[in-house]
Amino acid sequence: MKRFLQYTVEEALAGRGGELKESVLGMAVFDRGADYDPRLDPIVRVEARRLRAKLEEYYRQAGAGDPIRIEYERGSYAPVFRGHPSAPPQPAERTIAILPFSNLAPEAGNDYFSDGLTQELIHAMTRLPGLRVMAWNSAAALRQKGQRPEEIGRTLPVDNVLEGSVRWAGDRVRLTVRLVETSTGLYVWTETFDRRLRDLFEVQEELARAIATALEIRLVSGDRLRPRAANMEAYNLYLRGRHEWNRRTEEGLRQSLILFERAAQLDNRFALAYAGLADAYALLGDFGVMAMDVMPRAREAALRAIELDPGLAEPHCSIGFLSSVHDWDWSEGERHFRRSIELNPGYATARLWYGVDMLVLVGRIEEGIREIDVSCRLDPLNFVAHEARNYAWMLARRYAEAEAGYQRLSSWAPGFYKSYTGMGRTLAAQGRYREAIEMLLRGRELIGDVPSVLGALAHVHGLNGDTAEAGRLAAQVEEMSRRRHVSCVTRAMVSLGQRDRSAALDWLERAAAQKELPLAADGMHPAYDELRTEARFQALLSRMNLVR
Numbered sequence: 001m002k003r004f005l006q007y008t009v010e011e012a013l014a015g016r017g018g019e020l021k022e023s024v025l026g027m028a029v030f031d032r033g034a035d036y037d038p039r040l041d042p043i044v045r046v047e048a049r050r051l052r053a054k055l056e057e058y059y060r061q062a063g064a065g066d067p068i069r070i071e072y073e074r075g076s077y078a079p080v081f082r083g084h085p086s087a088p089p090q091p092a093e094r095t096i097a098i099l100p101f102s103n104l105a106p107e108a109g110n111d112y113f114s115d116g117l118t119q120e121l122i123h124a125m126t127r128l129p130g131l132r133v134m135a136w137n138s139a140a141a142l143r144q145k146g147q148r149p150e151e152i153g154r155t156l157p158v159d160n161v162l163e164g165s166v167r168w169a170g171d172r173v174r175l176t177v178r179l180v181e182t183s184t185g186l187y188v189w190t191e192t193f194d195r196r197l198r199d200l201f202e203v204q205e206e207l208a209r210a211i212a213t214a215l216e217i218r219l220v221s222g223d224r225l226r227p228r229a230a231n232m233e234a235y236n237l238y239l240r241g242r243h244e245w246n247r248r249t250e251e252g253l254r255q256s257l258i259l260f261e262r263a264a265q266l267d268n269r270f271a272l273a274y275a276g277l278a279d280a281y282a283l284l285g286d287f288g289v290m291a292m293d294v295m296p297r298a299r300e301a302a303l304r305a306i307e308l309d310p311g312l313a314e315p316h317c318s319i320g321f322l323s324s325v326h327d328w329d330w331s332e333g334e335r336h337f338r339r340s341i342e343l344n345p346g347y348a349t350a351r352l353w354y355g356v357d358m359l360v361l362v363g364r365i366e367e368g369i370r371e372i373d374v375s376c377r378l379d380p381l382n383f384v385a386h387e388a389r390n391y392a393w394m395l396a397r398r399y400a401e402a403e404a405g406y407q408r409l410s411s412w413a414p415g416f417y418k419s420y421t422g423m424g425r426t427l428a429a430q431g432r433y434r435e436a437i438e439m440l441l442r443g444r445e446l447i448g449d450v451p452s453v454l455g456a457l458a459h460v461h462g463l464n465g466d467t468a469e470a471g472r473l474a475a476q477v478e479e480m481s482r483r484r485h486v487s488c489v490t491r492a493m494v495s496l497g498q499r500d501r502s503a504a505l506d507w508l509e510r511a512a513a514q515k516e517l518p519l520a521a522d523g524m525h526p527a528y529d530e531l532r533t534e535a536r537f538q539a540l541l542s543r544m545n546l547v548r
Contacts, residue, residue, distance in 0.1 A: 017078035116239025126346030135379035153182025313344035433464035462497025
């Protein structure tokens with residue numbers, strides 16, 4: 001048991017928790033040979049149960065006051081490290097929401113500049129220890145509500161709100177900012193910065209440090225909060241690119257790609273421009289807008305960003321995503337996700353993608369949901385993160401929780417199509433096909449005729465015995481594939497609705513050959529349960545390193 005404990009803890013701390021399988025432990029801990037078969041020799045399972053019981057006994061008695069607990073969740077050999085409730089209290093965490101700066105420029109269309117400055121300030125502040133900063137999506141959601149700081153404090157909740165305005169004219173920029181305490185509505189600090197545009201980076205640094213001082217957050221002297229561009233035009237293009245990327249539409253992602261590319265061309269040592277390129281390529285592939293041949297370009301851009309600035313969290317997150325859902329190298333993906341979070345614990349995207357695009361997909365559901373929960377706390381008004389938690393529950397067959405979550409989401413974000421398509425897939429997994437079709441149609445009304453939703457409708461209509469409608473939708477998907485990219489995974493769903501397992505497996509194998517990102521969910525998704533006894537499907541999971 002001592003060897004078991006020491007080996008698994010050291011491997012988990014080294015970022016290799018996902019590799020702790022029975023076959024590995026049998027050889028590394030219990031001296032079994034290379035031909036060790038866990039099905040014939042249950043030594044690992046038996047000793048894991050003994051170790052779990054021994055640890056529980058220890059923490060009830062001698063280790064009751066330990067500040068850190070080591071636990072093994074049932075079904076997993078990767079230890080989880082938890083802080084004990086009776087551990088000495090830590091200093092209270094400070095919380096802040098940085099609201100989108102108002103654009104006071106005389107020219108129209110400059111919102112990207114004020115938004116971009118806000119986002120960069122948020123990213124800079126998230127790196128400060130002892131400070132929890134609400135992510136951009138949640139801050140932006142409050143833009144039009146006109147709430148007082150006291151109301152914002154209850155909505156998010158946060159202790160402090162930073163609000164301000166930007167006036168940009170010619171080569172001058174003026175920032176006026178106010179830090180407000182939400183419990184009282186009183187100003188903690190206010191300042192106006194009037195500078196030349198070329199001094200903007202110094203203003204950002206000065207502003208971040210002034211906020212930290214006002215909140216009594218300790219800064220490391222000389223620590224630069226964000227990488228700089230040598231060229232102001234490149235920085236301006238980067239801000240415009242992030243503005244488009246945050247729209248999360250096909251048009252916005254394509255436009256962001258162009259802007260990031262132009263920024264990198266103007267300043268080939270600007271790390272953030274390459275990080276933006278990696279993110280744009282990754283989401284264009286994930287959304288099914290571009291074929292998977294763009295993924296090497298995403299990786300190349302992320303590696304260039306890391307080369308230019310090893311302390312930047314974003315490109316590590318991008319590589320974690322690519323390594324997981326594209327390369328199926330889950331250990332490498334986990335290493336980069338953990339590095340991203342280490343560099344910036346407040347980076348909500350890293351928490352979200354680590355949870356839903358790595359941990360959940362390899363079956364580490366509880367760990368994944370914990371990371372998604374952290375993302376939701378950092379970005380409480382981001383419905384994408386809340387949908388991810390519902391999706392994780394659905395993959396875990398916790399349908400009641402998934403349904404309740406989707407009901408809450410649809411009442412909170414009625415214009416978000418995944419509130420309904422996610423519910424539709426959850427209902428379909430339970431055989432409630434008519435209800436599922438109704439939900440999928442509501443999602444279709446919001447998003448339009450996109451391949452994934454049409455494929456899901458064709459699938460569920462087929463399962464419900466509506467062969468004529470399933471055939472009509474299948475023909476529509478086929479016709480669409482002549483005009484735009486349609487993933488092989490979508491075509492596989494259509495074939496499953498037509499009860500053609502052989503064709504579905506053909507499409508899934510083609511998806512694997514092309515490294516399609518949605519394929520990574522096959523190991524957990526209930527839509528594929530009818531294929532799990534097929535040797536071809538098991539071979540596919542093995543190829544994707546998803547056989548547990």
